[in-house]
Amino acid sequence: MTKTWKELPEGGLITESGNAHQYETGDWRNLRPVHDQEKCINCLFCWIYCPDSAIIIKDGKVVGVDYAHCKGCGICARECPEKVKAIKMVDESECE
Amino acid sequence: MSTKELVARTGNEAMAEAMRQINPDVVAAYPITPATEIVQLFSSFVADGLVDTEFVTVESEHSAMSACVGASAAGARVMTGTSSQGLILMAEILYIAAGVRCPIILAEVNRALSSPINIHCDHSDTMSVRDSGWIQIFSENSQEAYDNMIQAVRIGEHMDVRLPVMVTTDGFIISHGLEAISMLEDKEVQDFIGPYKAAYSLLDVGKPITVGALDFTDFYFEHRRQTAQAMENGKKVILEVGREFGEKFGRSYGFFEGYKLEDAEIALVMLGSTAGTARVAVDKLREAGVKCGLLKLRVFRPFPAVELAEALKHLKAIAVMDRSDSLSTAGGPLFTEVRSALYDLPSRPAMVNYIYGLGGRDITVADLEGIYQELQRISGGGQIQKTLQYLGVRE
Numbered sequence: 001m002t003k004t005w006k007e008l009p010e011g012g013l014i015t016e017s018g019n020a021h022q023y024e025t026g027d028w029r030n031l032r033p034v035h036d037q038e039k040c041i042n043c044l045f046c047w048i049y050c051p052d053s054a055i056i057i058k059d060g061k062v063v064g065v066d067y068a069h070c071k072g073c074g075i076c077a078r079e080c081p082e083k084v085k086a087i088k089m090v091d092e093s094e095c096e
Numbered sequence: 097m098s099t100k101e102l103v104a105r106t107g108n109e110a111m112a113e114a115m116r117q118i119n120p121d122v123v124a125a126y127p128i129t130p131a132t133e134i135v136q137l138f139s140s141f142v143a144d145g146l147v148d149t150e151f152v153t154v155e156s157e158h159s160a161m162s163a164c165v166g167a168s169a170a171g172a173r174v175m176t177g178t179s180s181q182g183l184i185l186m187a188e189i190l191y192i193a194a195g196v197r198c199p200i201i202l203a204e205v206n207r208a209l210s211s212p213i214n215i216h217c218d219h220s221d222t223m224s225v226r227d228s229g230w231i232q233i234f235s236e237n238s239q240e241a242y243d244n245m246i247q248a249v250r251i252g253e254h255m256d257v258r259l260p261v262m263v264t265t266d267g268f269i270i271s272h273g274l275e276a277i278s279m280l281e282d283k284e285v286q287d288f289i290g291p292y293k294a295a296y297s298l299l300d301v302g303k304p305i306t307v308g309a310l311d312f313t314d315f316y317f318e319h320r321r322q323t324a325q326a327m328e329n330g331k332k333v334i335l336e337v338g339r340e341f342g343e344k345f346g347r348s349y350g351f352f353e354g355y356k357l358e359d360a361e362i363a364l365v366m367l368g369s370t371a372g373t374a375r376v377a378v379d380k381l382r383e384a385g386v387k388c389g390l391l392k393l394r395v396f397r398p399f400p401a402v403e404l405a406e407a408l409k410h411l412k413a414i415a416v417m418d419r420s421d422s423l424s425t426a427g428g429p430l431f432t433e434v435r436s437a438l439y440d441l442p443s444r445p446a447m448v449n450y451i452y453g454l455g456g457r458d459i460t461v462a463d464l465e466g467i468y469q470e471l472q473r474i475s476g477g478g479q480i481q482k483t484l485q486y487l488g489v490r491e
Contacts, residue, residue, distance in 0.1 A: 005318035005325075010258065011197035012319045013296060014306035 021069065025052075029072030031089040033065050039086035046076035046087060105277050107270035110238040111177065111203040111263070112137035114245035116147055117285035120201075121172035121292075124152035124163035129215045130267040131179035131205040138177075157182035161189035161200075168198035169307045171297030173249070176200065179267060180207035183221045187228065193260045194229025194323060196307050197295075199252035200260040202230070203245065206368065206419075207267040208455045216456020217267035219367060220420040222396075223429045229323050231261040231330055232397040234367045238275040240394075241265045243347055246280070249289045250337045256329040258295065266369040266419075268456065280345060288344065327398040334395055351400035352393045354407060356382060360389030362471035363408070365434055366417035367393050370452075370459055377464040388468045393430070401437035408438060411445040412475035415467050419453045427484050446474050452487040463487060 009015050035046075040062055047055040047062065054070035056063050065076075077087040105113065111134045115123070123142075125135035142151045152167075154160045157178050168174045178186060183204060193200050206222050208214040222232060231251060235241040241263065248261040265271050280288075296305050311319055335350060342348025355371075356378055357363055364374055371392035381388050391407060393400075408414060416435070418428025426432065431449035438444050450467060453459050467487070474480055 002314060003318075005321040008315070008318055008322070010295075010322055010326075011195060011307075012309055012311055012315070013196070014309050015296070015303075017304035017306075 024068045025071055026066075026068045029067075029070060030092055031072040031074055032067070032092050032095050033070060033072070033074065033076050033087045034090050035062060035065055036086045036088070037063075039084055041081070041084050041086070043081060043084070045079045045081065049075050049079040051075065102276040102278055104274050105238050105242070105279075106133070106272050106274050107235070107238045107241045107265040108133035108205070108272065109137060110242040110277055111245055111265070112141070113279060114242050114285075115175055115203070116141045117280070117282050118173070118175065118201075118246065118249055118289060119147045119286070120149055120175040122150045122152065122164070122167035122174045123176060124154055124160045124167065124174070125176045126154050126157045126160045126178070126182060128157070128179050128182040130207060130271045131177045131182070131203065133271070134177035134203050134205070157185040158189060161186040161193060164200045165189060165193050165196065165198050166298075168193070168200050168294075169196065169296075169298045171294035171299065173253075173292040174198070174200045175203070177203035177205075179205040180209060180215075180221045184209065184224055187225055190225050190228040190230060190260070192308065195319065197258040197323075197326070198260055199258055201245065201248045201252060202260065202262040203241075204262045204264045205267050205271045206264050212455075214455040215267070217269050217369075218419045218454045218456065219264075220454075222262065222264050223420045223422070226397055226429065229259060229327070230397060231257075231259055231327070231334070231395070233261065233263045233395055234393065235263065235265050235270065236369055236371045236392060237270060238265075238273070239277040239347070241270060242277055242279065243341065243345075243349065244394075246285055246288060247334075247337045247341055247349065249292075251330065251333050253292055254329075254333045254337075255295070257326050257333050259323070259326050259330060264368070269369045284345070288341070331398050331400065334398075349394065351395045351403055352391055352407065355390040355392070357389035357391055357407065359387060361387040361412045362414070362468060362475050363389040363391055363411050364415050364417055364464065364467065365391045365393060365404075365408070365430065367396065367419065367430060370417060370419070370464075373459060373461055374464050377461045377468060380461070381465060381468050386468060386472060388471070396430075399433055399437070401433070404434060404437045405441055408434075408445060409441050409443075413446040413448075413471040415448050415450055415471055417467075418449060418451050421451045421454065425484075431484075446480060448474070448480055448482075449484045450487040451484070457488055459488065
């Protein structure tokens with residue numbers, strides 16, 4: 001169970017660093033970035049511009065999106081180069 | 097300076113001297129009548145090297161309180177002073193200071209709120225932030241203002257409390273009234289307050305923290321509940337500190353002070369400087385055989401409801417004196433809370449409410465004698481004609 005008022009740090013204090021990953025914000029999303037591995041040239045613009053840390057990189061390559069934290073802002077799709085356009089924003093209602 | 101020696105100090109001077117002796121790490125302040133002198137005098141203490149304080153000049157009270165919160169979150173002992181419009185400009189950050197549990201001390205001089213613009217005393221400003229999570233202590237005179245400032249440090253910084261504290265005086269009546277007060281030695285003040293040990297610090301890079309993070313439906317309620325508990329814990333601490341102050345320096349403090357209250361049949365309940373005037377009225381009427389008394393409330397937040405009911409239960413009739421109007425049409429803020437506190441008594445005193453002294457309108461001994469006479473009529477079985485009355489307004 002989530003901590004009671006007696007167990008939580010006082011005053012809404014967060015007493016450790018780097019714990020934002022524990023707070024899942026993916027359910028705020030209306031539009032989902034869908035990454036096309038075939039088209040991607042791995043320029044990593046999406047990774048650079050993502051205001052969260054939702055672009056997953058492995059061995060210098062984009063391998064997907066962290067949907068537990070991506071809020072669907074669409075900046076990755078916008079910054080993906082004109083000639084590539086490997087990220088498409090899809091309405092969540094059309095996704096599984 | 098010995099504890100026995102009397103010196104002449106206005107309320108503002110007394111508060112500034114207390115701040116000098118407390119020697120806080122940071123003061124961030126913006127001037128406003130009638131509180132200007134407090135921080136003006138304090139800035140001269142800084143300039144003269146009498147304190148070690150970092151004095152932050154800012155462009156508004158909103159910024160003053162914001163700087164105070166930042167400094168407090170960094171682990172500093174922090175103080176400021178303001179009044180009236182300045183206090184309500186701070187209002188947004190007052191709530192934040194309490195919410196993030198910063199034990200900031202605020203010297204607040206009670207003054208009316210605009211509009212119409214007015215620089216004189218009433219309690220509208222302090223009452224307007226009564227729900228902000230600040231402990232609120234009222235003073236009757238310069239001596240109490242001085243003593244309350246020193247106690248406020250211990251109360252706010254207590255580990256079971258960790259809440260900001262505002263100590264109030266009445267604008268001009270106390271703030272600019274010259275009175276004989278007894279001051280402690282600098283060392284006595286330092287020994288009494290002790291060093292400040294912050295529970296955390298934003299500047300501690302070895303132990304990084306976040307202050308003021310977002311709370312949604314899943315946590316906000318729990319954090320408000322914590323603040324309510326801190327207020328509850330404050331009640332015990334206020335009494336402990338008031339008792340210890342008395343043992344050490346000869347002036348004890350509680351939630352309130354009764355005057356000829358034990359055997360009284362009728363009484364007034366009030367905050368601040370009017371209590372001095374009311375004592376004279378009580379003495380005069382007592383000489384004429386009237387069993388009248390007075391309860392001067394010192395601590396408005398937390399509100400000592402149970403203790404007030406116990407102290408007032410034997411009375412036949414009470415008049416609650418409000419120096420501000422909530423404009424609810426059902427009585428001033430002090431009245432509604434005092435009346436509510438007495439609701440569970442098996443037999444309740446009759447109660448009436450007087451709104452008085454708005455915008456600094458004088459209140460006299462004769463005014464208060466008149467109220468005691470009305471209470472005599474009511475306690476003798478007379479009907480209450482009007483529960484809420486405006487005392488001294490031209491009809």
